[in-house]
Amino acid sequence: MSPQDASQIMGEGMSTVTPIVAVNDFVVKFANVNGSGSASANQLFAKAILRMGIPVTPRNIFPSNIQGLPTWYEMRISDRGHMGARDGTDLMVAMNPQTWDEDVKSIRPGGYLFYDNTKVLPASKFRSDITVIGMPLTSFTNAAYSVPRERQLFKNIIYVGALSALINIDPKVIEALLADQFKGRDKLIAANHQALHMGRDYALKHLACPIGLTLQPSDKVGERIFIDGNAAAALGALYGGATVCAWYPITPSSSLAEAFTRYCAQYRVDKETGKKRFAIVQAEDELSSIGMVIGAGWNGARAFTATSGPGISLMSEFIGLAYFAEIPATIFNVQRSGPSTGMPTRTQQSDMLACAYASHGDTKHVLLIPDDPAECFEFGATALDLADRLQTPVFVMLDLEIGMNERLCAPLKWDDTRRMDRGKVMTAEELQAGKVFGRYLDVDGDAIPYRTYPGTHPSKGSYFTRGTSRDEFARYTEAGDAYQRNMERLLKKWDTSRTIVPKAIRKDADKPTKYGVIFYGSTSPAIPEAAEILECQTGVVLDQLRVRAFPFGPEVAAFVDQHECVFVVEQNRDAQLRTLLINELETDPKKLVRVLHYDGAPITAEFIAQGIAATVNPASVREAAE
Amino acid sequence: MTYLPKPKMHHPELPKNGLGFTRRDYEGSISTLCAGCGHDSISAAIIRACFELNLPPHRIAKLSGIGCSSKTPTYFLGNSHGFNSVHGRMPSVLTGANLANRELIYLGVSGDGDSASIGLGQFSHSIRRGVNMTYIVENNGVYGLTKGQFSATADRGAKNKRGVANMDEAIDMVGMAIQLGATYVARSFSGDKGQLVPLIKGALMHNGAAFIDCISPCVAFNNHDGSTKSFDYVREHNEAVNFLDVIIGRDEITVDYAPGTTEIVRQHNGSLLKLRKLADDYDPTDRVAAMNFLETRKARGEIVTGLLYVDSDAEDMHGYLETTEKPFNAMDDDELVPGAAALEKLNASLR
Numbered sequence: 001m002s003p004q005d006a007s008q009i010m011g012e013g014m015s016t017v018t019p020i021v022a023v024n025d026f027v028v029k030f031a032n033v034n035g036s037g038s039a040s041a042n043q044l045f046a047k048a049i050l051r052m053g054i055p056v057t058p059r060n061i062f063p064s065n066i067q068g069l070p071t072w073y074e075m076r077i078s079d080r081g082h083m084g085a086r087d088g089t090d091l092m093v094a095m096n097p098q099t100w101d102e103d104v105k106s107i108r109p110g111g112y113l114f115y116d117n118t119k120v121l122p123a124s125k126f127r128s129d130i131t132v133i134g135m136p137l138t139s140f141t142n143a144a145y146s147v148p149r150e151r152q153l154f155k156n157i158i159y160v161g162a163l164s165a166l167i168n169i170d171p172k173v174i175e176a177l178l179a180d181q182f183k184g185r186d187k188l189i190a191a192n193h194q195a196l197h198m199g200r201d202y203a204l205k206h207l208a209c210p211i212g213l214t215l216q217p218s219d220k221v222g223e224r225i226f227i228d229g230n231a232a233a234a235l236g237a238l239y240g241g242a243t244v245c246a247w248y249p250i251t252p253s254s255s256l257a258e259a260f261t262r263y264c265a266q267y268r269v270d271k272e273t274g275k276k277r278f279a280i281v282q283a284e285d286e287l288s289s290i291g292m293v294i295g296a297g298w299n300g301a302r303a304f305t306a307t308s309g310p311g312i313s314l315m316s317e318f319i320g321l322a323y324f325a326e327i328p329a330t331i332f333n334v335q336r337s338g339p340s341t342g343m344p345t346r347t348q349q350s351d352m353l354a355c356a357y358a359s360h361g362d363t364k365h366v367l368l369i370p371d372d373p374a375e376c377f378e379f380g381a382t383a384l385d386l387a388d389r390l391q392t393p394v395f396v397m398l399d400l401e402i403g404m405n406e407r408l409c410a411p412l413k414w415d416d417t418r419r420m421d422r423g424k425v426m427t428a429e430e431l432q433a434g435k436v437f438g439r440y441l442d443v444d445g446d447a448i449p450y451r452t453y454p455g456t457h458p459s460k461g462s463y464f465t466r467g468t469s470r471d472e473f474a475r476y477t478e479a480g481d482a483y484q485r486n487m488e489r490l491l492k493k494w495d496t497s498r499t500i501v502p503k504a505i506r507k508d509a510d511k512p513t514k515y516g517v518i519f520y521g522s523t524s525p526a527i528p529e530a531a532e533i534l535e536c537q538t539g540v541v542l543d544q545l546r547v548r549a550f551p552f553g554p555e556v557a558a559f560v561d562q563h564e565c566v567f568v569v570e571q572n573r574d575a576q577l578r579t580l581l582i583n584e585l586e587t588d589p590k591k592l593v594r595v596l597h598y599d600g601a602p603i604t605a606e607f608i609a610q611g612i613a614a615t616v617n618p619a620s621v622r623e624a625a626e
Numbered sequence: 627m628t629y630l631p632k633p634k635m636h637h638p639e640l641p642k643n644g645l646g647f648t649r650r651d652y653e654g655s656i657s658t659l660c661a662g663c664g665h666d667s668i669s670a671a672i673i674r675a676c677f678e679l680n681l682p683p684h685r686i687a688k689l690s691g692i693g694c695s696s697k698t699p700t701y702f703l704g705n706s707h708g709f710n711s712v713h714g715r716m717p718s719v720l721t722g723a724n725l726a727n728r729e730l731i732y733l734g735v736s737g738d739g740d741s742a743s744i745g746l747g748q749f750s751h752s753i754r755r756g757v758n759m760t761y762i763v764e765n766n767g768v769y770g771l772t773k774g775q776f777s778a779t780a781d782r783g784a785k786n787k788r789g790v791a792n793m794d795e796a797i798d799m800v801g802m803a804i805q806l807g808a809t810y811v812a813r814s815f816s817g818d819k820g821q822l823v824p825l826i827k828g829a830l831m832h833n834g835a836a837f838i839d840c841i842s843p844c845v846a847f848n849n850h851d852g853s854t855k856s857f858d859y860v861r862e863h864n865e866a867v868n869f870l871d872v873i874i875g876r877d878e879i880t881v882d883y884a885p886g887t888t889e890i891v892r893q894h895n896g897s898l899l900k901l902r903k904l905a906d907d908y909d910p911t912d913r914v915a916a917m918n919f920l921e922t923r924k925a926r927g928e929i930v931t932g933l934l935y936v937d938s939d940a941e942d943m944h945g946y947l948e949t950t951e952k953p954f955n956a957m958d959d960d961e962l963v964p965g966a967a968a969l970e971k972l973n974a975s976l977r
Contacts, residue, residue, distance in 0.1 A: 050977075225976035239969070241962040243954035244725045246718075267964040275950040277961055279725045284751040288718040291711070291748070295722025298709060299687070299730075300955030303722060321712050411973040414966040419959050453955055454687045454707035454723070455730050462684060464700060466710040476700070 016128045020110040021212040024054050024079035026090035028167075028213075031103045033096050035067030041156030042073040043406070044177055045163065049077060050226055050408070051173045053218040057083040057525070059405050059602060064251065064344045070099045079218055083408065084526025085602040091167070091213055093159065100125065112211055114163065133207055135162055135199075144198065154195040161199025165209045168216070171200055225373075225411050229402035230306075232373035233332055234259035235412060236380015237304050238267060241420045242330070244303035245280045246292035248311060251344045252400040253334035256306035257282075286311035290318040290329065297328040298465060300425070300453035302384045304330035309338045309351045312358060319393050320359025321467045323490070326440070326449070328387035328423070331355075332380070332396045334403040337600045346600025347400035349521055350572035355395045356550055356580055362487065366394045366497050367550040371524035374409040375548075376402065382502070388423040390497050391451060399571070401522035401602045424450045431460040439463040439474040440486060447492035494551060501549035504556050509541035515616060516563035518556075518592075520547045520577060522602060523569050529605035530612070537609065538617040542567070550580060557585050560592070567612050569595040571603050632656050632704075644680035652677045654704040658697070664816030664842030664857075665695055665764045669702045671819055672733070672762075675826035676703065679874060686731045687723055691716040691745060694771050695737030695764035695842070703733075714745025717752035717761070721943070724757055727953035728944045731830060732759040739769050742778040742797045749799070753806040753835045758942035760829040761837045763799055764816070766844035767855040774847035785852030798924065800934060803837040804917055809940030810836035811916075813931045815860050816843070820869070825933060827872040833894035834940035841929065865928040867908040867919075873898040893938045901933060910936050 020026070028045075032038035039060070046058045057076045063069040076086055088108040094100060094115045107113055109129045117134030126132055141155040164171055175193055182188040203209055234256050237245070247257040261280050268277040283289035289305045296303035307315070312333055322329045335351045337343035355367055366386060368379040379396050387394040424444075426437055431452070437460065440449050449472075452461040463474040469483040470476050477483070509531075519527055524546055531542050545559045560566055560581065568578040575594040582589050595611035597603040632655055640648040652673040657666050676686065683705035690696035692713035699708045711719045720734045734752075741749045741763050752761070767780040776784075779799065780792040803811045810832040814822040822840065829836035841860050843849045849856045854863075868889075874897045891899040891911070901910065909915055916935045923930045952961075 221977075223977075225973050227976050235969075235972070239963055241957075241959065243957065243962065244722060246722065267968065268962070270950065273950075274948065276948050277950055277954070277957060279944075279947050279949055279954070281721070281725070281755070281947075283718070284747055287715060288721075288748055288751060291715045291718025292722030292725065294711075295689075295709075295719035295724075296726040296954075297722070298719070299723040299726035301722075301726030301953075303726070317712055318715065412969050414963075414969045416966045420962075452707075453727070455685050455727065458682060458684045459705055462705050462707050464708040464710065466708075467712065468710070 015110060015131045017110045019112070019131050019212045020090055020108065022090065023214055023216055024077060024218055026077055026213045027086055027088065028075045028077065028091045028093065029089040029103075029106070030073040030093045031096045031099050032071050032073065033098070034063060034065050034069045034071045036156070037153045038071070038095065038156050039073065041160050044174065044181070045160050045169075046075055046406070047177050047226065048164070048169050048173045049075075049215060050221055051177065052170060052215060053221050054079055054215060055081050055083070055220050055408055057407065059085060059401070061601070062345050070096050077215070079220055081220060082525075082529045082605070084529055084605045087604055087606055091211075093163065095159070112213065114159070114166070131211065133166065133211070135159070135202065135207065140198075140202065154191070157192055157195040158199035161196040162203040162207070164196070165200045165203035166207065166211050168210050168214045170217070171196065221408065223411055224408045226406050226408055227373045228255070228404060228406045229370070229373045229376040229398050230256035230334060230404060231259040232409075232412065233376040233380040233396060233398060233403070234263055236377040237330070237384065238263045239377070239414055240302065240381030240384035242302045242304050242384055243278050244292065244296040244301050245278070245305070246283050246289040246303065247280075247305050248283050248286045248289050248307065250286075250308045250311050252336055252404045253306040253308045253311075253332060255404065256332055256334060286314040287318065290315040290331070293329045293331075294318055294322050294327050297322070297387070298454075302330075302388070302420070304332060304384070306332040306334065308334050308336050309354065310341070312351055312354055316359045319365070320361060320363055322393045323359065323363045323365065324361070324467055325465050326391040326451070327465070328391055329393040330383045330387050330396070331393060332398060335397065335399040337598070343600045345400070347522065347602055348571050348598055348600065349397075349399055349523070350576065350598065352397070352572070352576035353574075353579060355397065364494050364551070366390065366392065366501060367397050368394065368502060369397045369520045369548050369550075370402065371521055371546065372402065372409040373407050374412060377412045379502070385421040386497070386500065389421050389448070389500065390493065391423060391448060392493070392497075397521060399522050424448055426450045426452050426456070426461060428457045431457045437461050438472045440470065440489070441472040442489055442492070446496045447489045448496060498551040498553055501551065501553070503553050504548055504559070505546045506555065506559060507544045509543055511541060513541045513543055514564035515540060515612075516543045516545060516559055516566040517569060517612070518545045518547060518559070518566055518577070518581070519569040523571060523608075526603055526605040526608055527569070530608035533605055533609035534612055538613050540612075540616045542612070547577065552581070552584055556581070560585060560587050564591070565593060565615070566591055567593045567595050567615070569603070569608055569611070571597050573598045643677050645682060647677065647683070649673060649677050651705065652683055652703055654699070654701045657701040659694060660846050662845040663694070664766065664844070665698050666701070667816040667819065668762065668764055668822070668840055668842055669698050671822045671826055673702050674823050675830060678823070679827055679830060679872075681731060681830065685729070686733055688733045688735065689716050689720045689723065690735045691737070691740035693737040693740045693769070695735055696740055698764070699735055714740050714743070715748055716740065717745065717748035717757070720759055721752055721755065721757050724759065724943065726955045728758070728949070729953050732757070733830070734759050734761040736761070736763050738763060738765045738767060738777040738779040738799075742799055746778070746797070750802065750806050753803055753808045753837065755943045756807065756809065756835050756941060756946060758834055758944070759836065760826065760832070761835065762826070763837075763839050764842045765799070765839055765855070766842050766848050767853070768844050768848040770844050770847060781854040784854045787847060787850055789852065798920070799837070800839045801917060801920055803839075804913060804920075804935050807835070808837045808935070809834035809937040811935040812837070812933045813839045813841070813929070815841045815864055815931060817857055817861065818864070818931070821866060821931060824870040824872050828870055828897075828899050828933065831872060831874060831893055831895060831897040832936070832940070834937070834942045860929060863927060863929045865923055865930050867903070867905040867930055867932040867934065868910065869902040869904065870933050871900040871902070873900060891936055891938050894940065899933065899936065899938075904932070910934060
């Protein structure tokens with residue numbers, strides 16, 4: 001190893017503009033190669049910052065590939081708690097030669113570039129307005145390790161060590177995290193600690209530490225936990241009492257079913273007999289997975305599937321059957337960029353219409369729209385209750401951004417007095433006592449009929465389930481009036497569902513305003529910051545409404561009515577929620593202004609603010625551009 | 627109308643089974659299929675099999691897809707829950723239902739269009755999974771409800787009513803079922819009640835995936851000269867390898883068999899399958915030999931019927947999945963929800 005002279009390296013990197021100085025408020029981006037083991041090192045970095053009490057929002061940006069293609073891990077560090085994505089990188093850790101040019105370009109003026117300078121790069125590969133920090137990582141690790149795999153893995157820990165010195169991460173915190181991660185494997189812990197300090201010592205000795213971006217211990221994380229939406233949703237299904245999970249692998253939803261598998265192994269295996277209180281079937285396709293969910297739901301077990309857009313397309317025929325035959329089913333749709341295969345590893349909210357009206361004929365489906373992992377957990381359990389209560393398919397609409405990224409959120413909460421709501425199920429005793437059973441008979445005025453589980457009573461309560469038309473007693477009929485009565489009842493049931501789905505959450509500005517903004521799901525973290533930017537740039541303030549379910553409750557109609565102009569911020573091309581608002585509320589379309597972001601990257605506050613500013617004050621946008 | 631209620635008249639002297647039910651208690655609505663349809667004979671065989679096995683009707687769940695055959699569950703077991711699902715998708719719905727409650731008996735009824743064309747995938751995978759079910763394909767080689775198009779089980783060279791020959795190779799569902807791991811595989815003919823009823827009984831008593839391919843001529847569209855699924859053709863080419871008797875519980879063995887021609891198979895649940903062998907060289911417990919035999923006879927143009935393969939010690943899907951004996955649909959919060967304390971611990975591990 002022949003470390004270059006520190007002054008020489010820094011000389012390489014003197015910035016022509018004043019370097020950015022920031023404490024607990026910057027963006028770090030790691031550019032890596034898929035399959036290089038960087039993900040766990042990067043996660044270690046993020047967790048260390050969280051343990052220092054500083055909020056961090058990481059995002060995996062990855063290709064549809066297992067090994068070799070570029071992958072990024074972007075971390076927004078924000079003491080103020082801004083969790084939306086932000087454009088521009090303050091510190092780029094460029095570990096992938098394939099994306100070098102693009103990565104260097106993405107650094108903000110005055111920002112920093114950390115790279116492996118084992119191989120000398122021509123001056124043209126750098127920028128003069130950033131600070132360049134080189135470290136001979138490859139030669140350093142090659143000298144220290146002989147096994148190729150070790151060289152790769154420890155290189156990742158070594159750069160984490162170097163960065164800890166550059167931006168002031170407490171090494172004790174990282175050591176503790178490594179000790180947790182490799183608990184019981186003392187040799188691995190020691191080896192990782194050694195690598196960490198090798199990197200850190202090198203940086204302290206040869207590089208100018210710290211740089212302008214630094215971390216100071218804070219207290220802004222509090223009780224919050226760090227979990228990805230798919231895992232939280234799986235926990236929701238577990239707590240919601242799901243016993244049957246039938247699924248087919250598809251990005252970005254696979255980790256939901258896999259997390260359910262892990263949690264079931266932990267919580268649902270009988271300690272004495274080893275028998276399982278769950279069944280997880282990896283089906284041959286999505287048609288089969290939804291078929292199993294419907295079969296299980298028909299027979300009284302709580303069942304769910306997890307999928308993404310293409311899976312929804314395949315399931316559509318069955319979803320219509322479940323709607324019409326009134327069978328509970330819970331579907332987690334972790335949305336990705338469509339149509340067709342689209343961009344399977346990029347985020348979007350583009351299945352809203354496909355799910356709201358899935359299947360042929362007249363159908364409408366309940367959607368629950370969580371905006372963070374805590375809500376994924378809550379809605380996961382609630383969806384199973386609602387599916388039983390309403391006897392219909394219920395969708396939980398995640399997206400890749402929520403599902404596959406770890407996110408800081410409120411601790412998951414459970415009330416031990418809560419009981420599964422199994423809805424209207426007629427028992428053998430009730431049948432025996434002579435209670436009238438009509439499978440599609442509205443006896444309570446809420447349009448929700450009673451059902452029986454197969455095998456309930458020897459001579460009463462059996463019925464034939466079918467996708468064809470039938471009368472109130474489940475008898476086949478093609479009589480137009482009976483068909484229409486049933487369709488009207490389903491519409492009435494839809495109104496019942498409107499009263500029990502999660503309400504939209506409204507947050508009004510401090511002063512009266514004619515402007516409102518409607519948003520949902522993974523757009524949510526960017527909204528408070530967008531409102532701040534907008535107010536700062538234009539003076540305009542926004543009343544905010546976060547929609548959490550479809551059908552819309554009366555609060556959504558009221559919000560639209562009370563504002564002259566409502567921005568609808570979405571991550572799809574066709575303004576799909578806006579279409580639902582127009583369609584269901586019969587709102588004047590002119591009133592609903594689209595703010596759309598759909599390039600597959602998560603939406604940013606800056607984008608939203610600019611989109612809204614373009615309408616409220618076009619001059620301000622021109623000024624900003626100039 | 628494809629549904630006609632049956633008058634509720636009971637003959638006072640109808641024989642009762644061990645549970646006190648008469649045959650009528652296992653019937654459904656009046657069939658609306660064409661007069662003489664082979665499917666109605668299969669419905670009658672199902673009724674008789676369930677009656678003779680003393681099965682409580684409400685403990686059977688009958689599921690089907692779409693098509694003439696899939697309409698039949700309305701015409702039998704009126705006290706059972708039924709599910710007429712989506713075209714070609716009965717197997718997945720049945721699989722899910724079975725997962726929810728392993729205590730019921732699952733009867734899947736399908737057709738050759740439903741299972742060999744649109745539903746070939748689901749047929750295959752439900753068999754692979756070892757779903758504990760009786761899966762009957764009412765096989766007429768033709769799409770009846772859409773008026774006479776060939777199905778995927780129509781033999782190459784077979785002619786439709788207008789004399790046009792089918793040029794695609796036929797799918798042999800029996801061969802597929804054995805290859806895919808079905809643990810009870812039979813073929814029969816709707817016109818042969820003596821053979822069919824015991825085969826259905828054996829299947830209902832079987833633990834695991836039981837498959838019956840029942841050739842069932844379509845009187846409207848596939849019962850003419852040139853068809854290989856007509857009554858006449860099947861009668862002429864039927865090569866039965868054995869005849870079956872199913873003995874359960876304390877039933878006496880009433881039929882005597884000549885020594886050396888009988889084979890007794892004891893199934894998982896104690897029921898006995900008593901096989902009267904017709905083909906000396908046929909061993910239904912040897913999977914490889916069974917496949918070889920079927921192919922050899924097929925090449926000769928024979929339709930081999932009888933119990934073709936059985937693995938009496940088979941596991942089913944619940945065995946593979948190691949699920950609890952208690953049905954999932956009877957579990958309450960205490961059994962399923964880990965509770966607030968466990969969640970607190972989990973929260974702590976996520977900081």
